[in-house]
Amino acid sequence: MDEYSRIVASVAAELTPKVASVKAGRSSGSAVIFTADGFLLTNAHVVGSARTGSAAFSDGTSAEFAVVGADPLSDLAVLRALEPTPPPVTLGDSDTLVVGQLVVAVGTPLGLTGSVTAGVVSGLGRSLPARSGSAVRLIEDVIQTDAALNPGNSGGALADAGGHVVGINTAVAGTGLGLAVPINSTTRSIVAALMRDGRVRRAYLGLVTTPAPLPPAIRERVGQASALRVVEVVAGSPAARAGLRAGDLVLSAGRKPVGDAQGLQRLMFAEAIGRPLPVTVLRNGALVDVIAEPTELTPYSTL
The missing domain is CATH 2.40.10.10 (Trypsin-like serine proteases)
Structure with a gap:
């Protein structure tokens, strides 16, 4: 057997017993055992709104499970098997x-x-x-x-x-x-x-943004190559109350440079809710500092 085949076969032998076939309501998919006490990780879209289901393993055993929590915004869900499972990955x-x-x-x-x-x-x-x-x-x-x-x-x-x-x-x-x-x-x-x-709490600002490159002169001035251009500020949102405007270029948030949407999203978790968040923007060629106070994101938040 060649080296490539040996590697693939070895990984398959290691993981196949630890990956389950799961059914939850009308949906089905796969799940990975990741703790010794029977927690499994899968996609949120696999379990949907179901609260229970069943998992089948390659050794012929099966286990009922309860959905511990699902987070559609990361497409992750955690399940808890109610019966013994194979060892974790x-x-x-x-x-x-x-x-x-x-x-x-x-x-x-x-x-x-x-x-x-x-x-x-x-x-x-x-x-x-x-x-x-x-x-x-x-x-x-x-x-x-x-x-x-x-x-x-x-x-x-x-x-x-x-x-x-x-x-x-x-x-x-x-x-x-x-x-x-x-x-x-x-x-x-x-x-x-x-x-x-059983859920993930996220912070909410109320901004619609798009990545934007900075002109060379501005790059040298602020020490970064890109920013987030504010396309829209949701009325009544924390961003609106802080005075952020469409057209602003967000350079930093929480005193950390922001060059893309992911840079801002990384700050928008539970610890940011209800706490002052310093935001620096470039507006009409001038640096403007504002303080926003994110609220908790809900399924009904517009953005």
Whole structure:
């Protein structure tokens, strides 16, 4: 057996027993056991509004589960098996991935338990829109892979050559184009919040923005190459109360440079709710500092 085949076969042998086929209501997909006491990780869209379901494993055993919490804005959900499960996977760190690196996908496409495909990391830093009610957010740093994914792979494992799970497969965007939610520090925080509270609390400013490059003279002045142009400020929102305006270029928030939507989103978690948030913008060539106080994002928030 050649080296490539040995690696794929080794990862498959390691992960196949630890990836379940799950059914929740009318929906089905895959889930990954990630703790020794029976917690599983899957996609929020796999469980939908269901509160219970069943998981089947490659060794022929099965277990009922309860949905501990789901977060549509990251497309992640945590399940708790009510019966014994196989041992957990080892979670890796998607921040260490490089384009061209070998990855292996394990899941249950079309209900076929223990299906394995392999490919490479085709791209990093992709963004995937997610929605909860009227609230829309980008899932950041999504992993793009050419490992074949099909319906039912959602919620399954994307692993590196060492068998460490670095992503949760979430979407098929086209032939040879699969996407996975990364396993990184942000995802670990989301999973911890779901296990602890059953939901993820996020902060809300009320801005519609788009990335914008800064002119060379401004780049030298502020020490960064891009900012977020404010397209719209929602009436009555924290951003509106702070005095932010359409046309402003957001340079920093919380005293951290902001060059893209992800830079701002990383600040919009529970710890920012109700706390003063310094925001620096470029307005008509002048630097303007304002203080915003984010509120909690709800499914009915306009933006």
